[in-house]
Amino acid sequence: MTNxxxxxxxxxxxxxxxxxxxxxxxxxxxxxxxxxxxxIIREGDAPRDINLFLGGWACRYKQLEDGRRQIIAFFxxxxxxxxxxFILREMDHSISAITPxxxxxxxxxxxxxxxxxxxxxxxxxxxxxxxxAAVQRExxxxxxxxxxxxxxxxxxxxxxxxxxxxxxxxxxTCEWPITQIELADTTGMSSVHVSRTINExxxxxxxxxxxxxxxxxxxxxxxxxxxxxxxxxxLQHEGxxxxxx
Amino acid sequence: MTNxxxxxxxxxxxxxxxxxxxxxxxxxxxxxxxxxxxxIIREGDAPRDINLFLGGWACRYKQLEDGRRQIIAFFxxxxxxxxxxFILREMDHSISAITPxxxxxxxxxxxxxxxxxxxxxxxxxxxxxxxxAAVQRExxxxxxxxxxxxxxxxxxxxxxxxxxxxxxxxxxTCEWPITQIELADTTGMSSVHVSRTINExxxxxxxxxxxxxxxxxxxxxxxxxxxxxxxxxxLQHEGxxxxxx
DNA sequence: CGTCCCCTTGAATGAAGTCAATACGCGTGG
DNA sequence: CCACGCGTATTGACTTCATTCAAGGGGACG
Numbered sequence: 095m096t097n098x099x100x101x102x103x104x105x106x107x108x109x110x111x112x113x114x115x116x117x118x119x120x121x122x123x124x125x126x127x128x129x130x131x132x133x134i135i136r137e138g139d140a141p142r143d144i145n146l147f148l149g150g151w152a153c154r155y156k157q158l159e160d161g162r163r164q165i166i167a168f169f170x171x172x173x174x175x176x177x178x179x180f181i182l183r184e185m186d187h188s189i190s191a192i193t194p195x196x197x198x199x200x201x202x203x204x205x206x207x208x209x210x211x212x213x214x215x216x217x218x219x220x221x222x223x224x225x226x227a228a229v230q231r232e233x234x235x236x237x238x239x240x241x242x243x244x245x246x247x248x249x250x251x252x253x254x255x256x257x258x259x260x261x262x263x264x265x266x267t268c269e270w271p272i273t274q275i276e277l278a279d280t281t282g283m284s285s286v287h288v289s290r291t292i293n294e295x296x297x298x299x300x301x302x303x304x305x306x307x308x309x310x311x312x313x314x315x316x317x318x319x320x321x322x323x324x325x326x327x328x329l330q331h332e333g334x335x336x337x338x339x
Numbered sequence: 340m341t342n343x344x345x346x347x348x349x350x351x352x353x354x355x356x357x358x359x360x361x362x363x364x365x366x367x368x369x370x371x372x373x374x375x376x377x378x379i380i381r382e383g384d385a386p387r388d389i390n391l392f393l394g395g396w397a398c399r400y401k402q403l404e405d406g407r408r409q410i411i412a413f414f415x416x417x418x419x420x421x422x423x424x425f426i427l428r429e430m431d432h433s434i435s436a437i438t439p440x441x442x443x444x445x446x447x448x449x450x451x452x453x454x455x456x457x458x459x460x461x462x463x464x465x466x467x468x469x470x471x472a473a474v475q476r477e478x479x480x481x482x483x484x485x486x487x488x489x490x491x492x493x494x495x496x497x498x499x500x501x502x503x504x505x506x507x508x509x510x511x512t513c514e515w516p517i518t519q520i521e522l523a524d525t526t527g528m529s530s531v532h533v534s535r536t537i538n539e540x541x542x543x544x545x546x547x548x549x550x551x552x553x554x555x556x557x558x559x560x561x562x563x564x565x566x567x568x569x570x571x572x573x574l575q576h577e578g579x580x581x582x583x584x
Numbered sequence: 585c586g587t588c589c590c591c592t593t594g595a596a597t598g599a600a601g602t603c604a605a606t607a608c609g610c611g612t613g614g
Numbered sequence: 615c616c617a618c619g620c621g622t623a624t625t626g627a628c629t630t631c632a633t634t635c636a637a638g639g640g641g642a643c644g
Contacts, residue, residue, distance in 0.1 A: 282483030
């Protein structure tokens with residue numbers, strides 16, 4: 095089985111055998127496990143290492159004083175988390191496991207050495223960072239402009255495409271470990287209304303969702319409803335022209 | 340008058356005379372003017388140069404097919420826009436002037452050369468990028484969790500502090516060129532409701548806003564209302580420990 | 585078998601959007 | 615100079631959408 099980070103970065107550029115070897119070695123360093131719901135880093139902590147997600151789902155979130163919580167991003171296998179946070183003194187948000195999660199901790203030093211000697215990887219990491227920023231922007235649009243049904247539909251499209259791109263979806267189905275409460279905290283609505291909205295999507299024949307399994311019965315329809323434009327994911331292997339090895 | 344970019348980057352670290360000279364030189368290269376409301380870059384364009392904002396206010400936005408528009412970020416003097424977009428093939432959003440705007444175009448080559456020879460600047464740019472990402476996350480929280488009044492109050496706090504940090508606010512007043520329609524597109528509400536909400540803040544004695552001039556009469560009160568925590572702006576000169584010249 | 589968490593559904597409440605009318609400032613051109 | 619148009623801001627009345635409150639069902643697990 096290929097390393098999920100390699101798989102992900104190769105969406106953008108082709109890596110040399112050496113690049114891949116280094117990445118796999120780094121990913122096998124200090125590996126840690128977390129239970130579902132367990133915090134991986136908390137707001138206020140001083141960031142130490144770079145985290146590399148190897149398995150499971152996690153999320154970034156912020157919490158207001160009065161308890162309201164907003165999920166800001168999801169992490170899937172192959173994702174890196176805050177490659178450079180060590181520039182900043184303290185975390186301004188928290189990261190929590192949704193399912194049981196496996197992460198590799200990469201020390202700042204190991205990471206910097208890697209960046210020094212592997213320009214192709216650096217470029218792929220740049221790309222990854224830019225895509226993450228684009229996703230964050232799209233979430234802003236989602237929360238600001240889309241209706242409840244559009245918001246949920248959009249999120250489903252995004253995660254479904256991302257899962258596909260890293261080989262974690264087959265045909266039109268994938269795992270869906272996110273509870274409706276978490277979905278509510280993601281889309282800025284109440285969990286009651288999430289329930290009703292998902293039912294709406296079901297009744298439109300767009301999705302089937304039960305037992306933590308999602309089937310997208312009509313992806314084009316779902317994308318149309320959500321006004322989903324995948325350009326912001328930059329999945330078109332845009333670094334292909336860099337392939338000259 | 341110091342260059343606004345220098346002023347901004349020095350929030351994080353101290354720059355050498357040479358660093359500053361280089362930045363000022365780069366900022367005086369190809370300078371362009373835009374009228375209020377004019378687009379600077381449009382979604383779908385291939386990004387060419389890095390834009391450095393020297394004067395005026397601008398915004399990043401995305402538009403849905405049916406016309407709904409979401410403002411995703413504001414640009415103030417000293418801000419850089421998408422230092423690395425040339426990795427991506429095309430823009431997934433647009434940038435537009437709010438007031439008349441002056442920008443310096445920095446070619447990719449000039450920029451890369453600068454990064455190669457000025458590690459202190461590189462570090463400050465990293466910091467800037469991380470802060471921008473943090474701001475984008477906070478906007479996600481804002482749209483997802485805060486009420487109308489909290490949203491507007493939070494945005495005012497954020498911009499007011501940023502303006503202060505770059506010397507564009509005096510005591511408790513600053514320019515406020517943003518129309519209520521733009522504010523509506525920023526906070527995901529209708530312009531009618533923005534009007535009512537601003538009135539609410541006025542009646543609470545928190546702000547005075549007229550003739551494109553904002554006075555924050557009670558900043559602590561405004562921050563309390565918005566549950567504003569400034570940690571995400573990372574304004575505490577966190578790079579001070581790098582000062583050894 | 586009971587507890588806990590998650591999901592669902594109904595009914596009442598509340599927040600924000602829409603529609604519409606009016607007012608104000610500003611620039612343009614008669 | 616005034617008239618007009620345009621964009622912006624304000625205010626009221628009504629509607630729509632989403633939240634809250636409440637109750638009940640179902641599955642997982644000790």
